[in-house]
Amino acid sequence: MSSCQEVISALGKYDEIAVVCHVNPDGDCVGSMLGMGLILQAMGKKVTFISSDVIPGAYSFLPGSQHIKGVDNLGGQQAVVFVDCTDPDRAGEQVARSVSGIPCIINIDHHVSNRQFGHLNLVDPEAAATGEIIYRLAKEIPLPLTKEIALCLYTAIVMDTGSFRYENTTGTTHRIAAELVDTGLNVFDINRNLYEDVPLTNLKVIQLGLAGLKTSSCGRVAWITLREEDMRKIDAGDEHIDGLINYTRMIKGVEVGILFRETGEGLIKISFRSKDRVDVNRLAGEFGGGGHPRASGCRIATSLAQAEEQVVAAASRLLEGC
């Protein structure tokens, strides 16, 4: 693995740098992307923020979010920083294609399934969030940790730890968070932006999802399916799904929660969560995906009904060994 210093000195050589996040952006990748960009701007770099997908409105309070651009703005930069991406395709096919000739690719991530695809790889599966790794970078440059950077990184950490509730939360996570808050953050304001300013469409998606909630006969697998047609009826897109899957895992007795999302492209997007025994990174791996032991995902080109049957069967098989 590369060191923070190696990454900083590599980036120091370039003037124009792109920072890219993954498809279906979540709080960790958006916060990490913006935090990293602010650090690079403080170093005097010209930074372009790139996202393949729409950024959920909940993150519009983050500094720099209004400058996030589409993939067409990628090109001409000499260095690209991927945050929270296991591989270049995770940032979207077009991003993966566009970066092939770029001389400096930096990979900053905390997924155990990371493919080490960069010229430099700053990958630590022990970090609760990619935001934690960006924090370490921020500490290595001889510039102050500003309130704006802290806001982005705090949000990244809050969202990937479920507000410090998941098992990835450590004393280190809290110590980093404390230092970030001490820059002058208003924790109440941040949480209100993240959790109490939810678009009505998000709640309609929850309503739709919970109406079709299913559990296995043993009660240890719960899943939700979202049909494209039903989503269209309520005018909902991927950016309105954030957090829905957590309802499956919170059910008493459930070990594995699954969300099936039918897309118009004949693909089923699948997300996994587990409580404390099943390694869902392995489960997603059976279908060509990956992620973390407690949160992962994959995509299958099949019908919704078939995906449901195959994936629930695979989850039940894994549970037999637990």
Ligand SMILES: [Mn+2]
């Ligand atoms: Mn993450």
